[in-house]
Structure formats: structure tokens, C-alpha cells
Amino acid sequence: MIDVQAVKLHHLEMKLVSPFQSSIETVHKRESILIEIQGRSGQIGWGEVVAFSSPWYTEETIGTCHHMLKSFLIPELLKKPYQNPEGFIDSFSYIRRNQMAKAAIEGAVWDLYAKVQDKPLAAILGGTNNQIDSGVVVGMASIDHMLETIGKHVSDGYKRIKVKIKPGLDAVLLHEIRNRFPDVPLMADANSAYTLDDISLLKQLDEYNLIMIEQPLAYDDIIDHAVLQSQLETPICLDESIITLNDAKKAIQLGSCRVINIKPGRVGGLSESKKIHDYCLQHSIPVWVGGMLETGVSRAHNIALASLPNFTIPGDISASARYWEEDIISPPVTVHNGKIDVPRGPGLGFEVNRSKLAKYCTHTERFSK
Ligand SMILES: O=C(O)CCC(=O)C1=CC=C[C@@H](O)[C@@H]1C(=O)O
Ligand SMILES: [Mg+2]
Structure with a gap:
């Protein structure tokens, strides 16, 4: 059962150790949004928005994902408990495309779901x-x-x-x-x-x-x-x-x-x-x-x-x-x-390091039921 009580969006800015150049764009600094969801018994699930700052790879950006999360996906997650990740996915199946926004919150739900069952996500x-x-x-x-x-x-x-x-x-x-x-x-x-x-x-x-x-x-x-x-x-x-x-x-x-x-x-x-x-x-x-x-x-x-x-x-x-x-x-x-x-611990099997998160986080938004 996935019964999410609160969602946090942590906006991050991290500098790559060396710039990454493709045929279209050079990325120096990586903006991202980490999604932290909290289940009823206090367990935490983590997801990440992997869109870039501008739409050179696909049409999505950090900004479009933020809009989709805030206006549609987070309200859907907080609306009611879901039996499993598939149940949550069904709830937003009416939303066309916006794959990176969906993947970010769905990833957090999978992590939480695995932790609730005390099993590795893998x-x-x-x-x-x-x-x-x-x-x-x-x-x-x-x-x-x-x-x-x-x-x-x-x-x-x-x-x-x-x-x-x-x-x-x-x-x-x-x-x-x-x-x-x-x-x-x-x-x-x-x-x-x-x-x-x-x-x-x-x-x-x-x-x-x-x-x-x-x-x-x-x-x-x-x-x-x-x-x-x-x-x-x-x-x-x-x-x-x-x-x-x-x-x-x-x-x-x-x-x-x-x-x-x-x-x-x-x-x-x-x-x-x-x-x-x-x-x-x-x-x-x-x-x-x-x-x-x-x-x-x-x-x-x-x-x-x-x-x-x-x-x-x-x-x-x-x-x-x-x-x-x-x-x-x-x-x-x-x-x-x-x-x-492949880690053997529950969920992702890695911990988010809160002090490093704080170091690279520009601001956090909180949403609750
Ligand atoms: O994450 C990595 O190690 C590199 C990823 C990578 O090659 C790419 C990421 C995003 C856009 C592209 O330039 C490229 C790819 O197309 O796979
Ligand atoms: Mg490629």
C-alpha cells in the first residue's frame, strides 16, 4: 500500500566535473529536482527529474516537469492511497506525454513501495x-x-x-x-x-x-x-x-x-x-x-x-x-x-546524504494532504 502523506521537491544545482558536449549542446551545470515522498509509516521514497534546463534532448525541461508535478502529478499522488505503483500510474494515464515528469514521481513511488515491503527495488x-x-x-x-x-x-x-x-x-x-x-x-x-x-x-x-x-x-x-x-x-x-x-x-x-x-x-x-x-x-x-x-x-x-x-x-x-x-x-x-x-538493501539501497543535499539545494517546496 502506498499512502503518501507529504511530498518535497528539492531544487538542485550541481557542477559537472567536466563539461559534457554532444552534437547539440554542452552541459556545464546540472539543474535537477529531487522528489522526496513520505509514506504513512514514515518511510521515504526518492525520485529525480532528469530533464535538462532547456529542451535540446527532448521537449521537456526542468520548468515543464515542475509545472506538471505541481499542478497534476503531486495532487494525484496525495489524493488517495494506491495498492501499488501501477494503481498510481493508472491515476494519471489521462495525461499525454510529459514522460520525464511522470518518471520522476513514479520512481519515488517504486522506491517507497519496495521499502514498504522491505525488499530491494531490483x-x-x-x-x-x-x-x-x-x-x-x-x-x-x-x-x-x-x-x-x-x-x-x-x-x-x-x-x-x-x-x-x-x-x-x-x-x-x-x-x-x-x-x-x-x-x-x-x-x-x-x-x-x-x-x-x-x-x-x-x-x-x-x-x-x-x-x-x-x-x-x-x-x-x-x-x-x-x-x-x-x-x-x-x-x-x-x-x-x-x-x-x-x-x-x-x-x-x-x-x-x-x-x-x-x-x-x-x-x-x-x-x-x-x-x-x-x-x-x-x-x-x-x-x-x-x-x-x-x-x-x-x-x-x-x-x-x-x-x-x-x-x-x-x-x-x-x-x-x-x-x-x-x-x-x-x-x-x-x-x-x-x-x-546491485545493492541488497531495501528500495534503492543507497541513502540520500542530507548534508550534501543541503549543500546543493537552492530551495525546497513542500506539499501535503
Ligand atoms: O549519463 C551519461 O553518462 C551520459 C548520458 C548521455 O550520453 C546522454 C545524455 C543525455 C543526452 C545525450 O547527450 C546523451 C544520450 O543521448 O544518450
Ligand atoms: Mg543517446
Whole structure:
């Protein structure tokens, strides 16, 4: 039973240890909202808004999520008790899209639900693995700088390297990486930087033995991706184009991709993530958990999700230290021999460190019954 008495929104501002550049945007400072919900017997559940400050990745922002939470989602949660997270999800099924706002509060509800049952969130979701493989993303920089960063991550033991590419920084970059690191498991993420006019250039990337190329074409497309996939040997992975289970079904039926990146924020939460995972498992499509440069709270949700059996490709879940001087969870996420332990404690299995929260929090809002 989930009977939420009070909700707090903690607005945070944290500086990344180094700026993160993709084909569209460079992120220096991360704004986020942590959601703290309190159940009837005093247990606390945590969620996180992973939208960025501006709508460059999807249409949502911290501001739109805040509006949705305050005006619609929090009132729905405080209105009555729910038997389980699915019951709460049904209560807001009338709301179109706004996936990151929904995922943030749904994540807090899942954490609370697991704590009420005194079980790890991973177990409640159906996780089967005690450890997950860890991959890391290298943002754009000069090629020399990227090679140096990759070398560091490889020696730290990361199981997979993802680089950001765009026209002009693709074949030349991958060529240099393969010269230096011929065998490293490598993939490239374009964040929609190409069109079908670039097909011959994209075909050249087949020679770099990439595990996959992520979202090469438009952020809302599955048709052109099907055309491209039919001409590429390298598997296409969809990220931005997959917002719901239905999108995943259609993309798989059309042959638009051979891999899917599941980010709970992008697909509206852990329930939808699990449905996409299960459908992909039935259709032999491997999946992995994507990252959003998030704090330890959302990273903890991602670790629990990644313990499910079809997450067979290392995701973008790296150590806290890769992002922050100090994370706001205790203990921070650490990587040993390229692996992260799935926590065994109840709920997320990490505690939010209140003094660090206070340090990075600009203001807190409180809502109650
Ligand atoms: O969280 C991480 O480690 C990196 C995440 C990452 O690569 C991305 C986060 C958000 C937007 C994009 O630039 C990119 C992605 O598309 O997957
Ligand atoms: Mg991506």
C-alpha cells in the first residue's frame, strides 16, 4: 500500500566535473529536482527529474516537469492511497506525454513501495543479476583529448566506451580510436546529427566494428531509420525515437533498429521501461540503460533496472566520480573491474546524504494532504 502523506521537491544545482558536449549542446551545470515522498509509516521514497534546463534532448525541461508535478502529478499522488505503483500510474494515464515528469514521481513511488515491503527495488522489478556491467560516455572534445580520456576509462576497466559523433567528427575520430584501441567495445551516439543524405558516409562507419550506432537520424523518426538499417551492417540503436512501448513495437516491426536504449525518464518511468524490456526480450532485441548525467538517485534507479535479464549490453551507468566532485548519495556509485554491485538493501539501497543535499539545494517546496 502506498499512502503518501507529504511530498518535497528539492531544487538542485550541481557542477559537472567536466563539461559534457554532444552534437547539440554542452552541459556545464546540472539543474535537477529531487522528489522526496513520505509514506504513512514514515518511510521515504526518492525520485529525480532528469530533464535538462532547456529542451535540446527532448521537449521537456526542468520548468515543464515542475509545472506538471505541481499542478497534476503531486495532487494525484496525495489524493488517495494506491495498492501499488501501477494503481498510481493508472491515476494519471489521462495525461499525454510529459514522460520525464511522470518518471520522476513514479520512481519515488517504486522506491517507497519496495521499502514498504522491505525488499530491494531490483528484486521488486524482477532483476536477476547481482552485478551490472558499466559503460562510460566520452563527450566531444579535441580528438587528442578524447583519446586520452578513453585511455583512462579503458584502464579503469569500463566495459564499453561510447563516443559522441557528428558530421566532421565521425570517421576521422573512429579511425584514430581504432588505431589506438583496436579491440575496445565501442559505440557512437549521433543524437540525430545525420539525414538519409548521409547514407554513404554512415556506411563507411561499418568498418570500425562498432557495437552499434545510436540515433543517427531525426529524434522523432522510425521510417528513415528502417531504410538506413537495411543498408548498414552496424546495428542501429534507438534512443530519442522511443518514448513508449508502442514506439518500441513499431520500430522493431519496421526493422528500424536492432538495439534499444531504455532511459526510464524518456519512456515515462520504470513500469514502461520494464514493459519495453520484456517485449524486447521476446523479440531478441538486446537493451541497455541510458544515462542522463544524473545524480545518484536516478543512477540508483537505473542500476536496479539494469539488473533485469535482457540488459545484456553495458549501459551508460558509470561511477559517481565520473560526474560529480561529490554525489548526494551514500555510498557513491563505484565501479570495480567494470562492474557495479546491485545493492541488497531495501528500495534503492543507497541513502540520500542530507548534508550534501543541503549543500546543493537552492530551495525546497513542500506539499501535503
Ligand atoms: O549519463 C551519461 O553518462 C551520459 C548520458 C548521455 O550520453 C546522454 C545524455 C543525455 C543526452 C545525450 O547527450 C546523451 C544520450 O543521448 O544518450
Ligand atoms: Mg543517446
